[in-house]
Amino acid sequence: MxxxxxxxxxxxxxxxxxxxxxxxxxxxxxxxxxxxxxxxxxxxxxxxxxxxxxxxxxxxxxxxxxxxxxxxxxxxxxxxxxxxxxxxxxxxxxxxxxxxxxxxxxxxxxxxxxxxxxxxxxxxxxxxxxxxxxxxxxxxxxxxxxxxxxxxxxxxxxxxxxxxxxxxxxxxxxxxxxxxxxxxxxxxxxxxxxxxxxxxxxxxxxxxxxxxxxxxxxxxxRQTVSLMIGPPEHPEDDQKAVEELLDGGGKTIVCGGTTSNLVARVLDKPLIPTIEYFDPEIPPTAKIQGIDLVTEGVITIGHVLKLAKGYLENEDLSTAWAGKKDGASRIAQLLFEEATDIRFIVGRAINPAHQNPDLPISIVIKMGLIDELAEILRKMGKQVTVSYY
The missing domain is CATH 3.60.40.10 (PPM-type phosphatase domain)
Incomplete structure (x- = not known):
């Protein structure tokens, strides 16, 4: 049209x-x-x-x-x-x-x-x-x-x-x-x-x-939103993954501490952390010049998935997240409300921090979250693509 x-x-x-x-x-x-x-x-x-x-x-x-x-x-x-x-x-x-x-x-x-x-x-x-x-x-x-x-x-x-x-x-x-x-x-x-x-x-x-x-x-x-989570499995693909993130022509989201550092390095821009907790359950966001939103990774995406399920099934009419400033709510606003086309760039590298037995988060869990979120977004009528590195 x-x-x-x-x-x-x-x-x-x-x-x-x-x-x-x-x-x-x-x-x-x-x-x-x-x-x-x-x-x-x-x-x-x-x-x-x-x-x-x-x-x-x-x-x-x-x-x-x-x-x-x-x-x-x-x-x-x-x-x-x-x-x-x-x-x-x-x-x-x-x-x-x-x-x-x-x-x-x-x-x-x-x-x-x-x-x-x-x-x-x-x-x-x-x-x-x-x-x-x-x-x-x-x-x-x-x-x-x-x-x-x-x-x-x-x-x-x-x-x-x-x-x-x-x-x-x-x-x-x-x-x-x-x-x-x-x-x-x-x-x-x-x-x-x-x-x-x-x-x-x-x-x-x-x-x-x-x-x-x-x-x-x-x-x-049409409005494109591109989200990158996780560093590529092979470091030589770092540049290519960041280029794909920026090539969408729309808004950009980077999720995860390691991923944020990678993007900042490739762009040669400082990663500026914030200490504001808008929600005690969701880690604070950060800033990189040229990126619209920088958040923590798996915990934040887990909250986004929960919001997506409620949004799709009409479980919560209040949509209170629409006015909040925490990372999960801001991702929800971009993906659920603003985007028509969504591009996920997912790195397959294993994060060393996740090998701690006190943090039993694996690459399988991360990819599972993205796959489930992508399917829900498709049911919302979004055009969704997922690229793996």
Whole structure:
């Protein structure tokens, strides 16, 4: 998309008393398109989860394969199991599909209308009504611009606060006002969803009365972040590894004391340590001219991995790390929020300090941390490469 990419994010709140969410988000990526489907199954719990899962997977797969919307809707209608109580097979859905021609296609069936935020302001977009097998589907085609945010939600968001904060729930106009007031130019898709989900959770008094999901696609420029951890196995590769770190054209992170000294030596720049402990569990950072962030190694990356798991699984809506200054939080901000493309440069050399029996950290553990972190980042939709030296 002319140097742009579709960044996807979503957050779900499960109805109080249920173990499974009745909403489902499915994403399918190809080189020339990104498709996101949010489905909201009838009712809640297991049955709703089955309905929404079938709906989202069928529509996402068919749409991503270029099938006409009419065929997608008919297939869903004929596939969903019939509820014995209500005698209907019902799941609302929203489809957002952006292609390499910079066009966003929206298909909306009975979910709250998609919000398009452009420059921090909600704008209207064209809508066309289609009737397919008796179902009214709203179709829109929008030419996208950099930093556009397309945000959709299940109706649980509109019911937030009913009988508590609001008489009639949190209406769409209220949600738009709330989002506009908190908009920032670098607001990620996931953070936009988190802003709305956090407020829904508060309005529900942290006991959601309905499954609530917010999903978004942000059209954003690509941003590379390169992270180097560990010195190369062969010292003659030191220069090459540092050159790869700097060749990414984006922001750079160096992790580990030995690695930091190596980079400082190759760049002929001083390594300046700091003694500020922003978090007692995470070692302080350092500075090297020309490097955006310098941190300790395995302990810090271990904390980043923990944050990544919570971020991916929506375990912590607060995302408190977003405002912290410790090394792990700053790496999380760069990798989770800023980066679209991530390059890991991993050295295979065995650190002599790790041979101390009191510090049972091996090269295997370090590489395992990076491999697991890389896989989680890929699930976030990041383009990740890992180079070993």
């Amino acid at each position: 002319n140097g742009l990419t579709a960044e996807v994010g979503y957050v779900s709140l499960i109805k109080k008393g249920e173990e499974l969410c009745g909403d489902r988000v499915e994403t399918v990526r190809f080189e020339d398109s990104t498709t996101l489907v949010l489905a909201d199954g009838l009712g809640s719990g297991v049955k709703a989860n089955i309905l929404s899962t079938l709906t989202s997977k069928i529509i996402a797969t068919m749409m991503a394969s270029g099938m006409p919307v009419e065929e997608c809707v008919r297939t869903v209608t004929r596939t969903l199991p019939i509820c014995k109580v209500r005698k209907v097979a019902y799941s609302t859905f929203t489809v957002m599909q952006v292609n390499h021609q910079d066009e966003m296609t929206l298909l909306q069936f009975d979910n709250p209308s998609v919000i398009l935020l452009r420059g921090g302001v909600s704008i209207h977009y064209p809508q066309e009504e289609l009737v397919i097998d008796g179902k009214k589907v709203i179709k829109s085609v929008v030419k996208v611009k950099p930093n556009d945010i397309f945000l959709t939600m299940s109706d649980g968001a509109l019911y937030a606060g009913v009988g508590k904060m609001y008489n009639y729930g949190w209406q769409r106009d209220n949600i738009i006002d709330y989002l506009e007031a908190r908009y920032e130019p670098d607001l990620s898709a996931k953070m936009a969803c988190t802003i709305i989900a956090e407020e829904c959770d508060r309005l529900y008094d942290h006991a959601p009365g309905d499954d609530t999901t917010v999903a978004a696609i942000r059209i954003r420029p």
